[in-house]
Amino acid sequence: MTGVRIVTVAPGEEEVRADRFLAEKVEGLSRSAVQKLMDAGRITLGGKPLAANHKTRRGDEYRVEIPPPEPTEAEAEAIPLDIVYEDGDIVIVNKAAGMVVHPAKGHFGGTLVNALLHGIKDLSGIGGEMRPGIVHRLDKDTTGLIAVAKNDAAHASLSDQLRSRQMGREYLAVVRGHLAPPSGTIDKPIGRHHLYRKKMTVNPKKSEGREAVTLYETVERFADCALVRVKLKTGRTHQIRVHFSAIGHPIMGDAVYGKGKTLLIARPALHAARLSLVHPSSGKTMTFEAPLPEDFSALLIKLRGNPAR
Numbered sequence: 001m002t003g004v005r006i007v008t009v010a011p012g013e014e015e016v017r018a019d020r021f022l023a024e025k026v027e028g029l030s031r032s033a034v035q036k037l038m039d040a041g042r043i044t045l046g047g048k049p050l051a052a053n054h055k056t057r058r059g060d061e062y063r064v065e066i067p068p069p070e071p072t073e074a075e076a077e078a079i080p081l082d083i084v085y086e087d088g089d090i091v092i093v094n095k096a097a098g099m100v101v102h103p104a105k106g107h108f109g110g111t112l113v114n115a116l117l118h119g120i121k122d123l124s125g126i127g128g129e130m131r132p133g134i135v136h137r138l139d140k141d142t143t144g145l146i147a148v149a150k151n152d153a154a155h156a157s158l159s160d161q162l163r164s165r166q167m168g169r170e171y172l173a174v175v176r177g178h179l180a181p182p183s184g185t186i187d188k189p190i191g192r193h194h195l196y197r198k199k200m201t202v203n204p205k206k207s208e209g210r211e212a213v214t215l216y217e218t219v220e221r222f223a224d225c226a227l228v229r230v231k232l233k234t235g236r237t238h239q240i241r242v243h244f245s246a247i248g249h250p251i252m253g254d255a256v257y258g259k260g261k262t263l264l265i266a267r268p269a270l271h272a273a274r275l276s277l278v279h280p281s282s283g284k285t286m287t288f289e290a291p292l293p294e295d296f297s298a299l300l301i302k303l304r305g306n307p308a309r
Helices: 018-025 031-039 112-119 152-163 239-246 294-304
Strands: 003-008 043-045 061-066 083-086 090-095 143-149 168-176 183-187 190-192 200-202 213-221 225-232 270-278 285-289
Touching: 003 018, 018 031, 018 061, 031 043, 031 061, 083 285, 090 112, 090 270, 112 143, 143 152, 152 270, 168 239, 168 294, 183 239, 190 239, 200 239, 213 239, 225 239, 225 294
Parallel strands: 143 270
Antiparallel strands: 003 061, 043 061, 083 090, 090 143, 168 225, 168 270, 183 213, 190 200, 213 225, 270 285
16 A cells, blocks of 8 residues: 555544544554654645644645555675674674664665674564664764664663663764853753654653753863763753754754754764663673764864864
């Protein structure tokens, strides 16, 4: 069942949530499937993406684009990985820029999962066939450390640590401008953008977003930007990028949430530098570190030639 469906709201069908309405009207689509299509911008009204909480109005004409079915399994691919640590329970990978963590629409190959399936014998099945072993994610162009579970017990342990905020994640980022105060907390709920469904945004009302807390500390200042150390207390999609953009200090090189591209670096200057966790079997606290990638180091060298006054 692929293609485009046009669904019109008839008299007596007004004031119903659009996701519920369309799930009843389009054969073969569940409410969750409708919501996923909305998140992907595949359901529109008047050419604009439709929000799930939109209420139907008489005469509304919805365009529902149903894509071909996605693959049910990720395939193993011989892609080199920088493995920082591995034992019978976990794998710690230093992810390169440009690598998507798990297969999704538009990225069914070349992902971290594809590489792991080739190099690792057993991965936890909790994440499903498209996300085996994946406990947390990094954005495509964010470099650095990510933990992967090799069995279900390890996956459950790491997921619990993530939920309870016992897993420590520390990033380095270059942001535009100088933060005032130089150290602090950004506590702003984050949710899906009501128009651009692939983007996240800071929501003014907590009822419209999920709690998101970011801690930061200025490490070094340059002429018009700063190197900051960032710690996450929550792990929302694009959290660091959205939070710093919201306070007027977007990540340098972030074309989505920032001021566009820069010749100084071809991606957002964001690196997951440090990861700490409790080992699922031994119970010991383990800390891992990943050196700055070449493009990030080169950026700092350029910026240090133009220090803050």
